[in-house]
Amino acid sequence: MIKRSLLIASLFSFFFVTYGQVENPPENVVITSKKKETKVFENESGVLHVNVSRKNIKNFKKKGVILYSDFNAIGDGKTDDMDAIAATHAFANAHNLKVKADEGFTYYIGGKDRSAVIKTDTDFGNASFIIDDTNIENKDTSIFLVRSSNEPFKLNGLKSLKKNQKKIDISLEESSLITVTNSNTKHYIRYGLNQDNGSDQTDIFVVDKNGNVDMDAPIIWDFDQITKATALPIDKTTLYITGGHFTTIANKAASKYTYYSRNMVIGRSNVIVDGLEHHIKGEGEHGAPYRGFVSTRDCAYITIKNTILTGHKMYRTIGSAGKPVSMGSYDLSLTRSLNVTVENCSQTNDINDGAYWGLQSSNYSKNLVYDNCTFSRFDAHKGVANATIRNSTLGHMGINAIGCGTLVVENSTINGRNLINLRSDYGSTWQGEVFIKDCVFVPSGGRKPTSASLFGGTYTGKHDFGYICYMPEKITIENLQIKDTNHPDDYLGPAIFNNFNKNMTDASYQEEYPSVKTKEVILKNVTTASGKELMVSSNPYMFKDVKVITK
Known part of the structure; x- marks a missing residue:
């Protein structure tokens, strides 16, 4: 028998180690069961109260699934439905019920400082969600938090x-x-x-x-x-999040490093996101950057597939060195995440349009896979251990990576400045091997004259990054087409390595923090559209000890 008054104080806390981001507030929902009608309201302290009639509880459990409209969501694209959405998920979490968006509804989500916590399967279906960031209470409050029922x-x-x-x-x-x-x-x-x-x-x-x-x-x-x-603890079951057409009305804030996190954060292991779409509108002459509409953090075994994302407009600000910089702004962000596969995904805007920042970033992650994706770039900021890019096309920002382990690029087309850019701001380091097979490299997407190089980076040896820096120990390249027809008049041909240090031309230059150079490069069937031979580098001294084997 259901008690006349059931009080569940859902005051869950969740551990996040964030970088420059305020922690999201814990779920703060009180659920009661009385004879009165099902009702959702916020008290003066900002606590969300949800009363569900005993009759409705019985019906919901019988169906096994609840709709946002069951908790009074309007879905007209104008009325703020965030409280109803959060209430629906809170009740579903308490009773282990699935959540389904109402077919054809358009849910408006305003600037309220509230998150919906997802712990059960959720089907957004063909519903639309308008996320209005033009007037918000807290830029660090995520819209959806996909959480584990386990506690750290x-x-x-x-x-x-x-x-x-x-x-x-x-x-x-x-x-x-x-x-x-x-x-x-x-x-x-x-x-x-x-x-x-x-x-x-x-x-x-x-x-x-x-x-x-x-x-x-x-x-x-x-x-x-x-x-x-x-x-x-790793979640034993797989949680499914499917469908949904999300549109962010972009913020109008000043162009500074005040990142917005109005997003979906996945902080639970064993999650599949399938068929989600995210669009952006209303970007103007200025705006603050975003952390990633789909973000993973402190989790493992994640698949994001059949998903369409959108690159954010690039804005400029003054960096920490006191000079103008372009700000990174992302729609897919992977942080402290293991075994993440991004499969059959693309973006809405042109991957070669330099007005939009590279779509993806990652930090402290391992075993990342792009498979059949069309994105403006792949990027590893604070290191990735093992990455695979296959059957994919990458745009104007190409592949940017630092890290360790094995980096594989296979059956893909790369339109970046370099085939692989080893990020100079973190030491142009990759401790391990690189395999490139059955790929096409179009330097700068063929848009401007470019002196092509397969590996880009800069390393002066004068800065302490906090670790020893490495260039890939061994590089194997097989069946690579270099489409370098658009090149400057003084072009000597493509290089395996660009000039990592223009001052290091003889033994008189000493690195205070020596890097470990590449030992061996194996080449098999590498062709150039220009007809020019592939050389080691325009800086032969720096790479004089690299052994190049042509098969």
């Missing part, structure tokens, strides 16, 4: 770690996602116009209940000390 907890006793360590001395009730930091060591000490003092040494990996590390995503750093360690 601190790991006590974990004092140090070694790179590629296979087992840690802990026992857990179930497989968990482990995040460790050492606040006394700084990595990714950024160089250039957005220079900074670096970030705490960080790693993320999965262990089973006996402490065995999943070596498909190994520990990549030596930790002499661990100042914080947490574990989040």
Whole structure:
């Protein structure tokens, strides 16, 4: 028998280690069951109250699915439905019910400081959602938070770690996602116009209940000390989020690094996002950047497929070095995420239009896969361990990466300035191997005369990034077409490496922080449209010890 008054205070807290972002407030919903009608309202303290009649509870449980209209969503594209949406998911979470958007509805979401927490399967279907960012209460409040029902907890006793360590001395009730930091060591000490003092040494990996590390995503750093360690149990079931046509009315804020997070954040492992669309309208002469409409954070085993996203307009501001910079603004962001596959996805605007920033970014992630995607770029900021790009087309910003492990580019067309750009602001470093097979490289998309180089980057050896910098130890290139017909008059031919350091032309130049240079490049069936031979570099001294094998 259902009690006359059922009070569920859903005051869940969730652990996020964020970078420059205020944490989202916890879910704050009170659910009651009385004889009165189903009603949703906000009290003076901002707490959302949801009363559901006992008759409706019985009907909802019988159906196994609830609609936003069941909680009084209007869906006319004008009335703010955020409270109804949040209430629907809160009730669904409490009773393990699926959520479905009403067919043909258009839900308007205004600037209220409220998130809807998703813990059950959600089908947005063919419904539309208008997210109005022109007048908001909190730029850091996500629209949807996809959360685990499991709670993270601190790991006590974990004092140090070694790179590629296979087992840690802990026992857990179930497989968990482990995040460790050492606040006394700084990595990714950024160089250039957005220079900074670096970030705490960080790693993320999965262990089973006996402490065995999943070596498909190994520990990549030596930790002499661990100042914080947490574990989040891996969700055993897969959560599905399907459909939905979302449109963001862009903010009109000043063009500064005040990132907006009006998005969907996935903080639960084993999630599939399928068939979502995100569009943007109303971008003007200025605006603040976005963190990514679809964002993953502190999770593993994520698939994003059949999804259409949109590149944000590029705005400029003054960077930390006191000079003008273009601000990164994203529609797909992957942070501390393992085993993420982005499959059969594309963007609404031209991937070669330089007015729009590169669509995707990642930080502290491992095993990222692009498969059959058409995006303006792939990007790894603060390192990626293992990445694969296959059957894809990348636009004007190409492939930007630093990290370690294996980088594979296969059966893809790249339209960037370089085939692969090793980001100079983080040391142009890749510690591992690179495989390029069955690809087409169109330097700068053929839009302007370009002296083509396969690997771009800059390394002066005068800046401490917080780690030793590496160029790929071994590079294997097979069946590559270089379409370099649009080139300057003094073009000597494409280079494997661009001139990473114009001052390093003889032994008199000494690097204070020496980088480890590439040992071997294997070439098989590399052709050029210009008819010119592929050379090692326009700086032969810097790459004099590279062994090039042509098969």
